Amino acid sequence: MVPKADFDSYYGRPVLNEPTWRAADIAGYLFLGGLAGASSTLAAAAELTGRPRLARAAKVGALGALGGSLYALIHDLGRPERFVNMLRVFKVTSPMSVGTWILTAYGPHAGAAAATGVTGLFPGLGRAATVGAGVVGPAVATYTAALICDTAVPVWHEAYREMPFLFAGSAAASAGGLGLLAAPLSEAGPARRAALAGAAVEVAAAARMERRLGPLAEPLKRSGLLRLGEALSLAGALAGATVGRRSRVAAMAAGAALLAGSACTRFGIFQAGMESANDPKHTVQPQRRRLARARAERDLT
Amino acid sequence: MKHKVLEYLPFVGIVLAICTASWVAGRMPAEGRAFAAGLGRTAGPRRRTISR
Incomplete structure (x- = not known):
């Protein structure tokens, strides 16, 4: 008797073409964008609660991270004009278009906030820019999740429910880490709290994502970078909240661990996505499950 | 490897x-x-000079 054929793809070749993105550009862009957005929100909170040094460090960090993320994005696009060309349209259903406009709105606010924070000129304008950047910051930190979930890469596409929470948590943890690294102990309270909350959300979202995706979560579970990222984020947040309250050196070490943990998480998510795009079973099996579910629902009605 | 680094x-x-x-x-x-210090525009309260 001939066994039933189990078709996954043509001679086992990938169904999808692997994205041509380079990890250093795109995963770097995801990390730096998150760091910029969350740092601006932390800077606004610090400014409004009378913590000038934490606010200034976060504003300068946000501007630097924004510059770095734009460098990575333009390096991936190939030519700077391609970024400008994306401003010709505004399409609500395209995360790339919305993201371009979010960055365009955010950039001048972040730049003005950092420039006035360092020079001390125009304090009123600086405060308005800080609050503006702080309001747009969460969108900058999380729109990249929508951007990658809107692709055909199986792991990213199927993880659309948890990805924004994972990115928000990772961004908050990295901004908290930068605050712990740069601000004096007396002003680092909001950075410690942001790091703790961010690391907890990041780890919880990653665990839920792996549980919900079932067999598709295989590349996520195999990723050493993701495990390292979770461990560094949790260790950094806990160290920052305990020994980091008393020792400047410990706070700086905790901050560095949080930054490294967030970067590992973004590179791990990127790597797992690439792995899932290369394996045809990750493309075909979710499609079959969706078809079977639709057929079952149709039979019921 | 070197290229990757x-x-x-x-x-x-x-x-x-x-x-x-x-x-x-x-x-x-x-x-x-x-x-700002050079331009006399510090964020804190301004001090007034009492002139005669």
């Missing part, structure tokens, strides 16, 4: 530059804003 160098350089700039900004004293 070189690919990540700009990213590592950017992160180190951000940390350094942020650290320097956090070390600056609140009232040590060079430009």
Whole structure:
């Protein structure tokens, strides 16, 4: 008797073409964008609660991270004009278009906030820019999740429910880490709290994502970078909240661990996505499950 | 391998530059804003000179 054929793809070749993105550009862009957005929100909170040094460090960090993320994005696009060309349209259903406009709105606010924070000129304008950047910051930190979930890469596409929470948590943890690294102990309270909350959300979202995706979560579970990222984020947040309250050196070490943990998480998510795009079973099996579910629902009605 | 390491160098350089700039900004004293101090536009309350 001939066994039933189990078709996954043509001679086992990938169904999808692997994205041509380079990890250093795109995963770097995801990390730096998150760091910029969350740092601006932390800077606004610090400014409004009378913590000038934490606010200034976060504003300068946000501007630097924004510059770095734009460098990575333009390096991936190939030519700077391609970024400008994306401003010709505004399409609500395209995360790339919305993201371009979010960055365009955010950039001048972040730049003005950092420039006035360092020079001390125009304090009123600086405060308005800080609050503006702080309001747009969460969108900058999380729109990249929508951007990658809107692709055909199986792991990213199927993880659309948890990805924004994972990115928000990772961004908050990295901004908290930068605050712990740069601000004096007396002003680092909001950075410690942001790091703790961010690391907890990041780890919880990653665990839920792996549980919900079932067999598709295989590349996520195999990723050493993701495990390292979770461990560094949790260790950094806990160290920052305990020994980091008393020792400047410990706070700086905790901050560095949080930054490294967030970067590992973004590179791990990127790597797992690439792995899932290369394996045809990750493309075909979710499609079959969706078809079977639709057929079952149709039979019921 | 060497090519792979070189690919990540700009990213590592950017992160180190951000940390350094942020650290320097956090070390600056609140009232040590060079430009504003020079122009007499500090964020704190202004002192008035009592003239005769």
